[in-house]
Amino acid sequence: MYADYLAYLFPSDADGVLKVASGTILGDLLIAHCREAPRPIFSVDQSDLISLRLPQCEATQNLRNKFLFYNAGDMLQLNRALKSLFDLDFAGYYRKGQAANFSKKDIVEAFITSRHLITTDCFDALNKRIYRRQQREAASLVKRLVRKAYYIDESINGDGIQK
Numbered sequence: 001m002y003a004d005y006l007a008y009l010f011p012s013d014a015d016g017v018l019k020v021a022s023g024t025i026l027g028d029l030l031i032a033h034c035r036e037a038p039r040p041i042f043s044v045d046q047s048d049l050i051s052l053r054l055p056q057c058e059a060t061q062n063l064r065n066k067f068l069f070y071n072a073g074d075m076l077q078l079n080r081a082l083k084s085l086f087d088l089d090f091a092g093y094y095r096k097g098q099a100a101n102f103s104k105k106d107i108v109e110a111f112i113t114s115r116h117l118i119t120t121d122c123f124d125a126l127n128k129r130i131y132r133r134q135q136r137e138a139a140s141l142v143k144r145l146v147r148k149a150y151y152i153d154e155s156i157n158g159d160g161i162q163k
Contacts, residue, residue: 001117001141002079003050005086008115010052017051022059029081031059033074037067087148089115094149104153108145117141 009026010018021027031054054060054068070078090111097107112118118138 002082002086004117005115006050006082008117009085013053017053019053020055022055022057026078026081026085027055028059029078030054031057033070033078034060034063034068035071035074036063037069040067041069090145090148091152094152098153104146104149105142108142108149111145112138112141 006026007018009024010020012018020030022031030052034054054063093111093114094104094107097110098104102110118134118141
């Protein structure tokens with residue numbers, strides 16, 4: 001889910017590399033945490049790697065034509081920042097939807113769709129098993145975010161805190 005959210009924040013090029021934007025909270029953090037390496041660093045498990053293209057700006061001038069990486073500590077910090085940014089975005093979206101008198105489920109489904117957190121393609125050639133699996137994943141994601149919305153609602157109203 002967070003990888004999809006990262007792809008929402010930084011749309012990819014035609015080759016699938018995410019274009020990091022400077023001037024955004026997460027973009028500036030990604031630029032600030034870059035480390036240089038004398039040679040390319042290859043991970044043993046490359047299945048969950050995400051390729052980033054840093055912007056051409058003052059902060060990245062010295063990083064051109066160098067091998068860049070994030071160490072394990074940086075990855076933890078950046079993942080935490082991504083999760084916090086997601087939570088803030090979701091909370092703001094939820095509050096706006098609640099102010100417009102939408103139901104919680106509609107707000108959560110709209111958030112998921114607007115942030116492209118799941119694929120919504122329904123091609124005829126799509127295998128039924130794959131389609132059903134995607135529907136179960138979407139329902140699970142909706143359920144998790146509805147619980148998060150309920151927690152936010154209880155925390156803000158104070159009813160949940162007093163119990």
